[in-house]
Amino acid sequence: MTIIEDYVSSRSEIKSYLASALSENFEKQKVNTSLVDEVKSLILSQDICLVSHYYVDPLIQKITEDTGGFVGDSLEMARFGASRDSRNLIVCGVSFMGETAKILSPEKLVWMPTLEATCSLDLGCSEKEFKKFCDSNPGRTVVVYANTSAAVKAMADWVVTSSMAVDLVEYLTTRNESIIWAPDRYLGRYVKNLTGADMLIWDGACVVHEEFRINDLEQIKKLWPEAGLLVHPESPEEMIQVADAVGSTSQLILAAEKLPHNTFIVATDKGIFYKMQQKVPSKRLIAAPTRGEGGTCQSCAHCPWMSMNNLDRLKNLLINWPIYCQVKVNSELARKALIPLQRMLNF
Ligand code: SF4
Helix, strand or coil: CCHHHHHHHHHHHHHHHHHHHCHHHHCCCHHHHHHHHHHHHHHHCCCEEEEEECCCCHHHHHHHHHCCCEEECHHHHHHHHHHCCCCEEEEECCHHHHHHHHHHCCCCEEECCCCCCCCHHHHCCCHHHHHHHHHCCCCCEEEEECCCCHHHHCCCCEEECCCCHHHHHHHHHHCCCCEEEECEHHHHHHHHHHHCCCEEECCECCCCHHHCCHHHHHHHHHHCCCCEEEECCCCCHHHHHCCCEECCHHHHHHHHHHCCCCEEEEECCHHHHHHHHHHCCCCEEEECCCCCCCCCCCCCCCCCCHHHCCHHHHHHHHHHCCHHHECCCCHHHHHHHHHHHHHHHHC
């Protein structure tokens, strides 16, 4: 099978993936319907606000919307959760998102379907190693990405999301501040290239975005030459250089709406297709190529930790409220981490 044939066949997989993600086909999934209904009624009958990330299972995203919750990026999720009165805030995402929600809503009970859902960026930037890095490079402003633990955030001057990283670093550059950046090296280099800032960059990466490959992209472009390319800045520079839009999850969804293309190749987690397709129902969305199934691909455009948020775990949480699903952040750590988080929110 040629690479092109391979992608033609993966195109049908993409279509079936989309079919399961799209709301109009949702009711046809008999196998899941009763479980979905049960989960929805468990949410609606209790004092709960559910927030979910764009990368979790489309079924969970739909349940979130149908029960008055919110689907978005990590910052938007935490903000929405903080703005609601519900006693219980359930976060479907990864652990740093649960921690951020708890820090911004300390009075609430914050829960996750599993606390074991983590992130390669968070895992690759331990408190101990990062402290050593900061201590050996004193005098620099410490800027950390939202994808870090509360302990790492507590050491930072600023927390950023990918949507405002360039603006913040530009601002710091006008103040002649030199920067320590952590943990994603691709996003760090992207920001450094755009701003010319003096940045020392931690060597972390996202297992999903790091996998996107330019060579196979060229093969896909032969099939859909008119397609626009949407790239998350945690991806390799070669992908960023040929993108029609580079941005955070929310920015990429907006770009799909604003750009004139009828077809997009999307270089971020496939979970985003659910919300993106809602916004552009008549446009075709294609997953950007990774190293490929059966290759050395670690993620194949879907985060292994995001996928741990499944319906069975969510149902278990809603029935049993197990203590091992409750997010707790040490109050002193939360106090320190809130300072750079609050700066970000005020920026
Ligand atoms: Fe972390 Fe990447 Fe998964 Fe997002 S997609 S949670 S950055 S590993």
